[in-house]
Amino acid sequence: MAKYNFKKIEKKWQEHWLKEGTYEPDLDKAKKPFFTLMMFPYPSAEGLHIGGVRTFTGVDIYGRLKRMQGHDVIEPIGLDGFGIHSENYAIKVGKHPKKHAVDSEKNFYRQLGSMGNGFAWNERVETYDPEYYRWTQWLFIQMFNNGLAYRKKAKVNWCPKCATVLADEQVLSGECERCSSEVTKKDLEQWFFKITDYTEKLLSGLDTIDWDDAVRTAQRNWIGRSEGAEINFKVKDSTDVLRVFTTRPDTLYGATYMVISPEHELISNLKERIKNINEVEKYKELSKNKSDEERKEGKEKTGVALDGVVAINPANNKEISIWVADYVLSGYGTGAIMAVPAHDERDFEFAKKFKLPIVPVIKPPQPIPSPPPGASAFGHLESNIEADLWVGPGTIMNSEEFNGKDLEDAKWAITEKVKGERKINYRLRDWLISRQRYWGPPIPMIWCDSCGKWLAEKEENLPILLPDVKEFRPTGTDKSPLANFPKFYETKCPECGGDARRETDVSDTFLDSAWYYIRYTDPKNKKEFASQDRMNKWLPVDMYIGGAEHSVLHLLYVRFISIALHDIGKVSFAKDMGGEPITSFRAHGLITKDGAKMSKSKGNVIDPDEYMKAYGIDAMRMYLAFLAPLTQGGDFNDAGIKGLTRFLERVWEFYNSRTNGTYKPKENSKEDIKKITHKTIKKVSEDIEKLQYNTAISALMVMLSQMESETDDFADVSFLFMLAPFAPHITEEIFEMRGSKESLHTQKWPEYDAKYLVDDSFNLVVQINGKLRATVEVPFDITEEDAKKIALEQENVETHLGGKEPKKVIYVKGRLVSIVV
RNA sequence: GCCCAGGUGGCGGAAUUGGUAUACGCGUACGACUCAAAAUCGUAUGUCGCAAGGCAUGAGGGUUCGAGUCCCUCCCUGGGCACCA
Numbered sequence: 037m038a039k040y041n042f043k044k045i046e047k048k049w050q051e052h053w054l055k056e057g058t059y060e061p062d063l064d065k066a067k068k069p070f071f072t073l074m075m076f077p078y079p080s081a082e083g084l085h086i087g088g089v090r091t092f093t094g095v096d097i098y099g100r101l102k103r104m105q106g107h108d109v110i111e112p113i114g115l116d117g118f119g120i121h122s123e124n125y126a127i128k129v130g131k132h133p134k135k136h137a138v139d140s141e142k143n144f145y146r147q148l149g150s151m152g153n154g155f156a157w158n159e160r161v162e163t164y165d166p167e168y169y170r171w172t173q174w175l176f177i178q179m180f181n182n183g184l185a186y187r188k189k190a191k192v193n194w195c196p197k198c199a200t201v202l203a204d205e206q207v208l209s210g211e212c213e214r215c216s217s218e219v220t221k222k223d224l225e226q227w228f229f230k231i232t233d234y235t236e237k238l239l240s241g242l243d244t245i246d247w248d249d250a251v252r253t254a255q256r257n258w259i260g261r262s263e264g265a266e267i268n269f270k271v272k273d274s275t276d277v278l279r280v281f282t283t284r285p286d287t288l289y290g291a292t293y294m295v296i297s298p299e300h301e302l303i304s305n306l307k308e309r310i311k312n313i314n315e316v317e318k319y320k321e322l323s324k325n326k327s328d329e330e331r332k333e334g335k336e337k338t339g340v341a342l343d344g345v346v347a348i349n350p351a352n353n354k355e356i357s358i359w360v361a362d363y364v365l366s367g368y369g370t371g372a373i374m375a376v377p378a379h380d381e382r383d384f385e386f387a388k389k390f391k392l393p394i395v396p397v398i399k400p401p402q403p404i405p406s407p408p409p410g411a412s413a414f415g416h417l418e419s420n421i422e423a424d425l426w427v428g429p430g431t432i433m434n435s436e437e438f439n440g441k442d443l444e445d446a447k448w449a450i451t452e453k454v455k456g457e458r459k460i461n462y463r464l465r466d467w468l469i470s471r472q473r474y475w476g477p478p479i480p481m482i483w484c485d486s487c488g489k490w491l492a493e494k495e496e497n498l499p500i501l502l503p504d505v506k507e508f509r510p511t512g513t514d515k516s517p518l519a520n521f522p523k524f525y526e527t528k529c530p531e532c533g534g535d536a537r538r539e540t541d542v543s544d545t546f547l548d549s550a551w552y553y554i555r556y557t558d559p560k561n562k563k564e565f566a567s568q569d570r571m572n573k574w575l576p577v578d579m580y581i582g583g584a585e586h587s588v589l590h591l592l593y594v595r596f597i598s599i600a601l602h603d604i605g606k607v608s609f610a611k612d613m614g615g616e617p618i619t620s621f622r623a624h625g626l627i628t629k630d631g632a633k634m635s636k637s638k639g640n641v642i643d644p645d646e647y648m649k650a651y652g653i654d655a656m657r658m659y660l661a662f663l664a665p666l667t668q669g670g671d672f673n674d675a676g677i678k679g680l681t682r683f684l685e686r687v688w689e690f691y692n693s694r695t696n697g698t699y700k701p702k703e704n705s706k707e708d709i710k711k712i713t714h715k716t717i718k719k720v721s722e723d724i725e726k727l728q729y730n731t732a733i734s735a736l737m738v739m740l741s742q743m744e745s746e747t748d749d750f751a752d753v754s755f756l757f758m759l760a761p762f763a764p765h766i767t768e769e770i771f772e773m774r775g776s777k778e779s780l781h782t783q784k785w786p787e788y789d790a791k792y793l794v795d796d797s798f799n800l801v802v803q804i805n806g807k808l809r810a811t812v813e814v815p816f817d818i819t820e821e822d823a824k825k826i827a828l829e830q831e832n833v834e835t836h837l838g839g840k841e842p843k844k845v846i847y848v849k850g851r852l853v854s855i856v857v
Numbered sequence: 858g859c860c861c862a863g864g865u866g867g868c869g870g871a872a873u874u875g876g877u878a879u880a881c882g883c884g885u886a887c888g889a890c891u892c893a894a895a896a897u898c899g900u901a902u903g904u905c906g907c908a909a910g911g912c913a914u915g916a917g918g919g920u921u922c923g924a925g926u927c928c929c930u931c932c933c934u935g936g937g938c939a940c941c942a
Contacts, residue, residue: 365940462941588937680882803877845922
């Protein structure tokens with residue numbers, strides 16, 4: 037018998053599948069389309085990470101099940117090679133990004149090809165291919181034409197190291213998503229996408245899609261919807277009004293002062309009247325220069341009162357002071373608040389520090405209830421009633437005609453009385469799309485001086501090619517390197533034909549990846565970004581797997597772009613899902629080494645090539661799948677691979693012995709081969725569906741043991757088929773060895789017969805006071821009476837009863853008898 | 858501070874959703890084969906105990922005939938948000 041030679045087998049079948057196009061779906065004629073998608077890699081590092089191998093093979097296992105279940109599976113692959121990720125890497129290793137793209141493409145496709153996945157190689161897509169980014173630019177124009185792309189001057193995030201602006205989503209607790217540098221603020225005019233028009237759709241869509249809870253809550257938090265009212269406060273002896281946003285209009289009578297952000301326009305409007313204007317200006321300057329770091333650390337609240345100006349509380353017409361403090365942010369709500377120190381922690385803290393009046397207007401219920409699950413704590417009550425802080429439910433007091441009402445009822449009544457307006461505020465801000473970098477799709481917009489406006493490039497002129505230039509490095513100014521090339525930016529106005537200037541910024545990488553799955557359905561289309569027929573056939577994506585770190589980055593953008601395209605009538609797939617592009621999303625876990633995240637600086641990076649060479653890809657796939665459920669992470673250790681190698685060798689020997697007639701049953705038969713076969717089919721099918729490959733493999737291991745002691749043709753075939761998604765090469769080789777001319781991977785997945793799932797006997801568990809005292813094998817259809825009788829007759833049960841009469845005997849069908857004494 | 862996901866042997870992890878806790882794999886020990894080693898195969902392997910039998914699923918309470926699973930209080934780990942009014 038030939039030894040299991042994985043090198044030979046794996047090479048043989050990979051070449052064979054490629055030649056035969058085993059995994060190429062017919063994009064036009066497919067009858068049961070099924071789209072499995074993995075986040076395509078950005079080739080920023082030398083090669084594929086071991087975690088990447090696990091995800092890719094993990095999605096492949098799922099896709100292979102679907103294929104064998106009769107679906108036309110598309111499992112596309114491509115490279116997200118445009119953008120700052122790859123450019124930063126190219127700069128680091130001293131290469132031109134274009135050159136790096138060529139090199140990394142070769143290496144990545146080699147590695148991806150060596151994993152034995154059922155990739156649809158014909159449909160691959162690279163975001164830096166002009167035939168691809170042509171449509172990224174086209175997409176930008178559609179957004180612009182529909183009012184969803186616009187320019188505005190704003191205080192934007194600036195990464196000094198990457199020398200570009202960033203979207204809010206790309207700033208992770210004050211640091212750049214790419215390089216972890218501290219992000220600063222700059223006042224710049226930039227292109228934005230109007231994602232804030234879609235807050236409600238993005239929120240309500242979350243309830244309809246089958247996505248990981250963690251991702252859905254992350255998106256909900258990020259969007260940050262809060263419901264309240266906007267209320268005007270008059271400034272005494274002035275026409276100015278101070279408009280505030282509050283979620284607690286019910287506490288209006290307790291508003292004892294107001295706070296505006298340092299950037300608030302009221303300061304300049306009332307410059308003449310503010311007696312301490314110098315002090316106020318000084319404070320303004322101070323908070324402007326405060327870095328995010330200082331703001332975070334300096335939890336102690338600061339502020340200055342506006343001397344000489346007071347506001348009027350519209351509920352009770354009392355005069356209240358106005359303060360400037362940087363705990364009020366200019367970017368949220370109206371940039372001004374009414375402060376209710378009795379019922380808001382921040383206002384409470386501020387009022388105590390500056391000795392401002394605290395007027396309670398909510399009476400806590402008696403006794404004080406504990407907070408409902410999921411709600412924040414209610415704050416604390418102190419003995420001095422004047423200084424109480426209460427943020428829980430209750431009834432209104434000190435509020436004239438509203439006294440005695442429940443606060444929920446009073447909310448809108450009080451709003452109405454002061455002619456306030458109900459209002460919903462969001463934390464989400466528009467997507468900043470410009471980047472002052474080289475390696476990305478040039479934004480297809482043109483500024484015409486004589487027309488005095490921005491115009492979209494004519495669609496027939498796309499793509500606007502990224503010029504081949506030597507000086508590609510970021511300039512460090514607020515201009516992209518392309519601004520140094522008149523040949524690139526000098527152009528004609530699409531409207532008047534006069535001299536005009538091209539936008540020199542490129543678009544965010546996340547725009548490239550926001551629509552790539554669409555292109556996979558029709559990658560060679562030269563007339564459209566994809567044909568409607570193809571999109572309607574293949575979309576939405578059935579199963580998407582990727583990293584949870586993209587929860588509010590890629591995964592938010594991808595939904596936004598799809599829903600927006602849907603809205604502006606460019607796509608019509610997934611209409612019944614409100615344009616949601618992805619039916620199911622699962623986040624995979626993180627692979628660690630010795631409990632730590634793999635990183636170059638720690639020197640604990642696993643090179644997948646090395647391991648594939650040493651153990652073979654089938655063993656690696658099995659190991660990575662067996663480690664833990666796909667949605668969980670796990671620690672990589674070489675020793676564990678050995679167990680899977682042993683298993684594959686046993687499989688190899690088993691089928692060899694079956695084919696060449698040397699099979700000798702072992703004598704430790706535990707279960708009936710037919711039963712275990714059908715049970716295993718059920719379990720493996722369900723486990724793969726749930727991405728619990730570890731338990732599926734474990735079930736196959738148990739089944740193999742049984743096959744070694746008792747065999748059956750149906751078992752032989754079923755086992756081989758079930759192992760196929762996990763170890764596609766060895767199983768294909770065995771399938772051929774058994775005489776098949778066809779590929780195993782397009783065969784029909786085995787089905788179980790429910791009649792074999794039922795056992796004719798089971799182990800009846802006997803408990804006395806909840807403790808296990810005996811187990812006895814009884815027929816499956818035993819009656820309750822007989823079961824109880826047999827249970828009480830057990831020797832050990834009699835000993836433990838010690839002659840006492842049971843108080844109660846409980847019978848659970850098919851399981852146990854529980855005796856209480 | 859808030860939200861989400863977790864916490865089970867020496868290790869990775871199972872547990873039919875309230876019913877025999879620790880499946881499967883790794884590791885370890887002993888045995889077989891071998892001159893020997895590796896590989897392979899077999900047996901054992903939560904813990905205390907000679908045994909009967911206790912005790913064990915982050916800690917402590919509760920519900921139940923019965924809790925890893927449900928409820929309450931708390932502690933740790935990972936991730937997200939964070940002066941958002």
